[in-house]
Amino acid sequence: MNGKEDKQGFREGVKTPQKRKWYSLIDKIWAMPNMEEAFKEVKKNRGAAGVDGVTIKAFEFGVEDNVQILQRELREKTYKPRPVKRVYIPKADGSKRPLGIPTVRDRVVQASVRRIIEPIFEAKFLDCSFGFRPNRSAHMALEKIRKDLWDGYVYVIDADLKSYFDTIPHDKLMSLVREEIVDGSVIGLLESFLQAGIMEGGSFHLNEKGTPQGGVISPLLANIYLHPLDELMMERGHRITRYADDFVICCKSQKGAERVLKSVTRFLEQKLGLTVHPEKTKIVNNMEESFVFLGYEFKQGYWVQPSEKSIKKFKSKVKEITKRNQTVNIEKLIKEELNPYLRGWGNYFGHWHTKTLFTKFDQWIRRRLRSVQLRSWRKIRKLHRELRRRKWKGELPRVRMYAWRSSMSTPVHVALPNEWFKEIGLVSLVDIYNEHHPQRG
Numbered sequence: 001m002n003g004k005e006d007k008q009g010f011r012e013g014v015k016t017p018q019k020r021k022w023y024s025l026i027d028k029i030w031a032m033p034n035m036e037e038a039f040k041e042v043k044k045n046r047g048a049a050g051v052d053g054v055t056i057k058a059f060e061f062g063v064e065d066n067v068q069i070l071q072r073e074l075r076e077k078t079y080k081p082r083p084v085k086r087v088y089i090p091k092a093d094g095s096k097r098p099l100g101i102p103t104v105r106d107r108v109v110q111a112s113v114r115r116i117i118e119p120i121f122e123a124k125f126l127d128c129s130f131g132f133r134p135n136r137s138a139h140m141a142l143e144k145i146r147k148d149l150w151d152g153y154v155y156v157i158d159a160d161l162k163s164y165f166d167t168i169p170h171d172k173l174m175s176l177v178r179e180e181i182v183d184g185s186v187i188g189l190l191e192s193f194l195q196a197g198i199m200e201g202g203s204f205h206l207n208e209k210g211t212p213q214g215g216v217i218s219p220l221l222a223n224i225y226l227h228p229l230d231e232l233m234m235e236r237g238h239r240i241t242r243y244a245d246d247f248v249i250c251c252k253s254q255k256g257a258e259r260v261l262k263s264v265t266r267f268l269e270q271k272l273g274l275t276v277h278p279e280k281t282k283i284v285n286n287m288e289e290s291f292v293f294l295g296y297e298f299k300q301g302y303w304v305q306p307s308e309k310s311i312k313k314f315k316s317k318v319k320e321i322t323k324r325n326q327t328v329n330i331e332k333l334i335k336e337e338l339n340p341y342l343r344g345w346g347n348y349f350g351h352w353h354t355k356t357l358f359t360k361f362d363q364w365i366r367r368r369l370r371s372v373q374l375r376s377w378r379k380i381r382k383l384h385r386e387l388r389r390r391k392w393k394g395e396l397p398r399v400r401m402y403a404w405r406s407s408m409s410t411p412v413h414v415a416l417p418n419e420w421f422k423e424i425g426l427v428s429l430v431d432i433y434n435e436h437h438p439q440r441g
Contacts (some may be wrong), residue, residue: 026185028116030074035067038111042104050103051085051199059104070109081106081192084212086200098166100198100212110216113189118220120180125223126230131244132219138294139351141243145293148239149286149301153250155257158291160280164245165222166210169273170194173225193217219244232267248293257283304352314345322368327376330369331424339427346432358429370416371407386415
């Protein structure tokens, strides 16, 4: 083959010197430092065992030998991924989302591949794409949409792809990969991941298309496949914001939005072989109607707050953690279960117009915890003891320890004041909001 390969692993062809393709990558993938870092990533992300039942902890017990075995299989080209384990997680609408869990050893190999090829594709990905990319986040995507709305692009195409991860055509995906990578060993590895098959309920079946959600390499492959959409929209000057398979396009007029939606639908279905969900894809005038993106609801071209679905999910989770029929050490419950959830939810949803909502949630959470503490005390004498300790004046009250309304009573608020929750370390959503908005705090 004509051309000269350099130290970075790409070859410049004589006839088209401006086009650089990556020829020698597999040795970088199986390099021990790369594979060791790949295992660290897999361990950090945790996750369940695959079809072989080997957990991350079990793999780590003999990690040096296990990684060396994988390296030898890759070098000798005897490595073969095992089928992914099919599991389903419930969605808010009552349906279930299919996930594919590779074995730990396959996740390590996928992470090794991703670590090497991701920078190649990152160099060509566009600024309108935010999902599963280094140094980019959901908040950056949301901020971009806010800016587009502020600029007057208030006619929003709220698009939904039907079963995107499960419908990506393998042949078209690999043709896009080959535009950058020519190393046959790497191509073969990626194809083996795609064709590993699925084990569900003891039965094996091949997956002729799709890249299962749950695989380490799947988000990168999903971004590669939708990159042509980004290119098309940016070339035409449209304001698209994409986070994996979720995207919105902001337009200046209703007619313009209708025209763009037709062209996008045609491109996605005819060129990429995907399906635009007809019921869930719509055009919204955001000055009159809200839309939801990444759990946030956008209203009137300005207001951004958690969607009804996000709020419902939050309250359901808090109720589950603070079940009122449990007898627990409340400080341990707060530290180990409640605080991690509140901190994560608050940091995600505390960026915009949520202070009033967060204030109400803080009050509601404290009331639930007061009710849990009453139940855990059981005997009213323990409440009385706490009241005496806090200098309660007058006759000690009679309180029904198991009644929800008791958590709002004055004696209980005296025994368990707001300051007490701060003392035992309860995370405050309002405090999180103020950390994100110090000028408003």
